[in-house]
Amino acid sequence: MQIAFLLSLTALASMSTAQSAGCNKNIPSKFPTPGSSTSLKLPGSDRQYRLYIPANYDKSTPTALYFSFHGASRDMLEEEELSQFSNPEFNPNGVAIYPDSKNGYWLSNPSADISRPNDLDFTNELLTHMEDKLCIDKSRVFSAGKSNGGGFTGVIACNATVGSRFAAFAAVSGAWYDTDDIEGVGPCAPAERAEGYPFLEFHGTTDTTAPIDGNTKKSPKLPVIDILQGWADRNGCGEKAQWARNETVFENPLVKHASWDCGSKTGIVQHYREGQNGHCWPSTVGNDDYERLASQCPLGKYVFNATEYIFDFFSGYRLDAVETDADAIGTILRLLLEDEGKDVLLSMHSYAGMPRAAAATGFAKLRRTQEGKAGGVIGLLFLRAVVMAEGSSCTGLKGGNVPPLGFYRRLNIADDPTTHFAADVESALAQSTVTELESHATLLFTSPQPHPVRADATYLSEVAGLYRHD
Numbered sequence: 339m340q341i342a343f344l345l346s347l348t349a350l351a352s353m354s355t356a357q358s359a360g361c362n363k364n365i366p367s368k369f370p371t372p373g374s375s376t377s378l379k380l381p382g383s384d385r386q387y388r389l390y391i392p393a394n395y396d397k398s399t400p401t402a403l404y405f406s407f408h409g410a411s412r413d414m415l416e417e418e419e420l421s422q423f424s425n426p427e428f429n430p431n432g433v434a435i436y437p438d439s440k441n442g443y444w445l446s447n448p449s450a451d452i453s454r455p456n457d458l459d460f461t462n463e464l465l466t467h468m469e470d471k472l473c474i475d476k477s478r479v480f481s482a483g484k485s486n487g488g489g490f491t492g493v494i495a496c497n498a499t500v501g502s503r504f505a506a507f508a509a510v511s512g513a514w515y516d517t518d519d520i521e522g523v524g525p526c527a528p529a530e531r532a533e534g535y536p537f538l539e540f541h542g543t544t545d546t547t548a549p550i551d552g553n554t555k556k557s558p559k560l561p562v563i564d565i566l567q568g569w570a571d572r573n574g575c576g577e578k579a580q581w582a583r584n585e586t587v588f589e590n591p592l593v594k595h596a597s598w599d600c601g602s603k604t605g606i607v608q609h610y611r612e613g614q615n616g617h618c619w620p621s622t623v624g625n626d627d628y629e630r631l632a633s634q635c636p637l638g639k640y641v642f643n644a645t646e647y648i649f650d651f652f653s654g655y656r657l658d659a660v661e662t663d664a665d666a667i668g669t670i671l672r673l674l675l676e677d678e679g680k681d682v683l684l685s686m687h688s689y690a691g692m693p694r695a696a697a698a699t700g701f702a703k704l705r706r707t708q709e710g711k712a713g714g715v716i717g718l719l720f721l722r723a724v725v726m727a728e729g730s731s732c733t734g735l736k737g738g739n740v741p742p743l744g745f746y747r748r749l750n751i752a753d754d755p756t757t758h759f760a761a762d763v764e765s766a767l768a769q770s771t772v773t774e775l776e777s778h779a780t781l782l783f784t785s786p787q788p789h790p791v792r793a794d795a796t797y798l799s800e801v802a803g804l805y806r807h808d
């Protein structure tokens with residue numbers, strides 16, 4: 339028997355992305371040049387948005403896309419300033435987009451203009467436009483917003499068509515309305531998905547605009563806990579589920595970080611409760627909110643940057659993370675087996691154990707021989723690889739005190755990854771490789787394992803594991 343190929347590059351599994359139609363096209367002339375922002379109009383509509391393209395944008399590298407929605411009676415310019423999504427300190431590699439509302443309000447707010455095309459239609463079309471014109475990683479599109487913009491992020495998450503295109507959601511001082519009877523919104527009904535609905539909310543305890551426990555005035559807002567428990571429920575935690583942890587992250591002012599674990603989805607819903615903070619976007623250097631809303635936010639600034647926590651949270655999620663990697667490996671396998679009739683030994687190290695164990699489905703040599711086909715996977719070799727049961731993730735297995743996602747991100751990203759992985763390639767290629775790998779580093783911990791082939795009868799005698807004893 340010829341052992342023709344040993345697929346063993348760990349990095350390969352970490353490089354696959356869901357490329358958009360805009361990959362390899364030049365940036366349209368009206369768009370901002372990399373490293374800057376411009377205000378634009380969505381073609382064929384009267385809707386505006388502001389767009390930021392990172393300095394290191396490369397038309398052949400699929401890039402994450404971050405939406406940031408402004409608060410009621412604010413606009414896209416103020417939101418760019420407030421959320422700092424165009425600041426490379428927080429967002430070194432992603433495209434940021436700031437949609438503008440029709441009349442100062444987003445769908446869900448009783449004052450919003452609900453005529454069609456509505457804000458959901460606009461968001462959906464705008465996302466398609468971005469994917470057509472820029473090289474976007476369709477599995478890494480995220481939504482965040484302030485106040486009414488945070489509430490609208492929840493509206494997106496609840497919509498099966500639009501929400502399914504976003505990997506994770508975050509709201510700062512969300513204004514949460516009951517949308518059941520709002521035309522064009524209705525009850526929350528996201529599409530089912532194995533990876534769940536990652537949801538992060540920040541709220542100040544002295545917020546009088548969108549009070550943390552809700553209000554009963556003219557435009558009633560729901561208590562934040564109802565929203566959090568709603569997402570915990572949709573993630574499989576069951577109704578009115580209690581948080582798994584509620585930890586003090588700062589003593590003065592008191593900041594509590596609560597998180598919910600639903601099955602293997604550890605920390606899938608998270609919340610920061612900000613003592614002595616009102617309706618203000620937390621920032622250690624202050625911002626427009628702290629000037630305008632000084633009476634609610636007497637500290638003038640805060641003890642953390644919500645923006646940093648949002649990007650940390652987002653970095654742990656991607657749509658169909660392991661499946662996307664498995665598909666990319668499957669494409670290569672198919673080429674080797676079906677086109678070239680090779681026999682392949684699949685070796686897997688670390689995270690690669692997850693996608694590769696799924697990618698080999700249906701490719702076993704035994705089965706292919708029985709079917710009279712040439713080539714096949716002759717064995718699976720796990721070299722200190724991650725071996726997960728179907729549907730489990732690493733964080734889900736640990737239970738108890740799981741560190742925040744940012745911890746995993748820092749653990750996984752070397753200070754200068756090029757010295758470890760790409761010392762011998764051209765520096766531009768090394769840099770774009772690092773960009774792709776960085777966003778991928780946390781997925782090992784949060785992603786559920788798709789069906790692993792090692793459990794299949796056709797592979798039973800061809801599985802080996804090598805582990806070192808220290």
Ligand SMILES: *[C@@H]1O[C@H](CO)[C@@H](O)[C@H](O)[C@H]1NC(C)=O
Pocket residue numbers: 458459460462497498499500522523524527
């Ligand atoms: C979800 O959004 C799409 C796109 O805007 C829209 O066509 C659809 O009606 C929305 N679904 C619901 C249930 O409102």
Ligand SMILES: *[C@@H]1O[C@H](CO)[C@@H](O)[C@H](O)[C@H]1NC(C)=O
Pocket residue numbers: 563581584594596609611
């Ligand atoms: C977390 O703890 C604080 C008090 O320590 C409490 O007020 C809050 O309701 C708890 N849960 C959440 C989700 O914030």
Ligand SMILES: *[C@@H]1O[C@H](CO)[C@@H](O)[C@H](O)[C@H]1NC(C)=O
Pocket residue numbers: 422427621622623641642643646
């Ligand atoms: C918060 O962000 C600002 C930039 O907006 C930065 O100067 C500051 O160092 C950050 N604070 C922390 C604690 O990281």
